[in-house]
Amino acid sequence: MDLVHSVILGFQASLQPINLLYCLIGVTIGTLTGVLPGIGPTGAMALLLPATFHAPPLASIIMLAGIYYGSQYGGSTTSILVNIPGEPSSIVTCFDGNQMARQGRAGPALGISAFGSFIAGTIGLVGLMLLARPLANLALSFGPPEFFSLMIMGLIILVYLTQKSLTKAICMGALGLILSYVGTDLISGQIRYTFDIDPLLDGIGIVPIVMGLFGVTEVFENLEETVETSLYQTHIKGLLPSRKDWAASIWPIIRGTVIGFFLGILPGGGAVLASFVAYAVEKRISKHPEQFGKGAIEGVASPESANNAASSSAFIPLLSLGIPPNVVMAMLFAGLMIHGITPGPLLLQNRPDIFWGVIASMYVGNVMLLVLNLPMIGIWVQITKIPFRLLFPLIILICIIGVYSISNSTFDLMVMIIFGVVGYIMKKCEYEPAPLILAYVLGPKMEQAMRQSLIMSDGSFTIFIVRPISGVCLAVAAFLLITAVTGFSKKKRLAVLPDETI
Amino acid sequence: MKRGWRVFFACWVMFLSGNAMAAETAYPDKPIEILIGYGPGGGTDLGTRVVAEEAKKYLGQEVVCINKPGGAGRVAVTLVSKAKPDGYSLVSATDSSLLLIPHLEKVAYKPLTDLTFIAQYGTLDFGLTVIANSPFKTFKDVIQFARANPDKLTWGIIGVGSADHVAAQAIAHRENIKIKFIPFDGAASSMTALLGGHIMITAPASSGYAPHVKAKSARLLAVLGEDRLDQYSDVPTLKELGYPEIVFQSWYVISGPKNMDKAVVKKLADAFKKAMTAPSFIKMANEIEIYTKKPLFGDELRDALVKRDKTMEELFTKLGIVAK
16 A cells, blocks of 8 residues: 555656656657657667756756656667668567558558557556566676677567578677777777777677668658659558557567566667567567568557567666666766755665655656647658658668767768668678677677676686576577477468578 | 068967967866767766866866767777877766777777876766566576576676676676677667566666666666675675676776876866866766765876776676687
8 A cells, every 4th residue: 555655756756747757858858869760768868868957857857867768769760661671679669560561551550659668667566666676686686697698689589570581680689799899899908890999899889770771761762763753552551550550469569568578677678679578579479470570560569569578677676776777868877966856775764755656747748748649640640641752761761860960970870871781782782680680789898798608707608507597598498499490380481581491 | 461471470470479378378278178989868978067067167177078989988098099198188087988998909008107197086876677577587696597497697888898797797607607699789678678578688888777777677786896786785786696807897987198298187186176076067967976075086096097907807708708
């Protein structure tokens, strides 16, 4: 009953007009930064942080939090409409979301994405409320060996991301790993593969790569045919998901939520990994895996729910342990510190009004986001009617602005263009970008975890198997790999990997 | 069309002459840019943004902060060291890029000669931290354990060659013990590992240990600065414990390219000095524990940094870590 009392206290705080206002501002800005490819919640929060100095503490945190989970709502918009991910966590949504848009079903895609995000965000919040402490302690038990095994499991997932050849997917994964090691090695301080180019000291950067491989490539590909018409020939069929869509999506949404919730807690896990894993899981257990990549609504519902659940659960390590699991949470951490609020185990005791106020405001924020996003669907869908000759320059412009807004670097723009060309060649040779991106995201943390573990074990690899959590992850990874390659039935095998002639 | 060209030409000339006039007006007459060598949300980012926000009032122009993360500040410092010394391109950096890394790696700038130092706006203190229920009650316990169990003391460091790594190596050298260093990419990761029991001890900066020490989930065994910290007055310094040469602090410094006009430097230094007296800055600085009682500016700052650099160099040579 104490819990109910606390929740009511939280709602009382969050429903005050000033907090509602800041919440609205936060989620609106969040949605915008999510929709715009390139600039993400971190950038927006950095810009707005000084503005919060003079605002009351709860309102400031509510606004900053709203920017974060708001961006997870908006990221799918451009993914679905023009195949450009607004956020790295929306990359996976491109695969089926854009296909759905091409079939005239942009409305249902956007709709299920918004609803899925809402359901996942809400369930995630309930989880946050009830399970904060035990889950935080679970997160702590993940040391370097556990992280490594988890990342290996994540890499194996790339097998399920491919539409075509497994060998080519592995090649792309390897390339992604190699690209991720360009830059300064955190462990030895060594500079690797930068060829004395200073901007590469911190690595190539995921945003230019993603913008290049998805946005610029997309434009190049479409320029092959000289067509005067607009993007999608088919007429737009309906604006909201149908009964059938809902029936197909409800379980993916639930599964995505669970996956996202657990992966979001782990430092280094996060929304990106959650979206990839959720997609792969759906494809694996689907009765019609060959539909994935051609407009299966499960391929939109699950990852979008996963990334929202992950953004809710990312608050757990921050609020209960005082440890920010990712860069965005680090900004929130800074925001809290500025107002004299120290997140951590004492937050619940000393400032329950802040703790519960933030949580309650997240419920409110999720509702606001749903109300904001649903009517916008009608407007967004019109974008699919813009003729090519106007849309493509616009896409390139948005990509350029997006990339430049991150680090004000013209070098990044060059990287984007190079990857655009590379992506085009890749598409022609039927190599897919998804495994590359997944490997690129996992690479650095995986390497770091492996080296830390080997230092801990004095070079012995048995540390990964002996420690229970790590051992379980590796076993699951092995299981996934074996069943993907051998499969239980030939039919299913061919469905997962149509080009393989095993 | 012809008339259009004439109008355009006239405007162009007007703008040019306007610029010529501007060169004579006082500095600053356009926004000043500060490059922050780290990503958003960190101590450097926060400190710079707040000081910039307050300094605006005294400079009369916008002070724009731009994040240029990379190489622990190296990218930003390199860029500004090559910029025009007109006072509009500044960089906010810490000891890592100014004093430590240049001794370890080849960098594209010589920090003490290629930069003009303007203001120090904060100090970062390091603290030896253990988990609350750790068997180590004092620093001596740690040394005893390490002596009895060589290569078993797992010590989390934040990057090779960082201040806390060098300090730990200095201790190991002094006491002739073998420590197993586990590198991490930041205080958040190393504190997570500490709290999860995966490492035994780590020495993060104040923003890393403060929340946990306040929450009593971690304890400080010693601090690495010159004097005891006000917030933790019962925690001894390493100096007191018998290691007078192991004193580490990281300074937050705003600098510009070399050969900046002295009057411009003075104006900037004064503006930052006044900005640091603003209540919002003091509050923030105290919260993330970077507040410094006696900040240095201009030439004083330069002299102090030169001195510290020399000490670093000696320490590095003694430890056998030389520049490549």
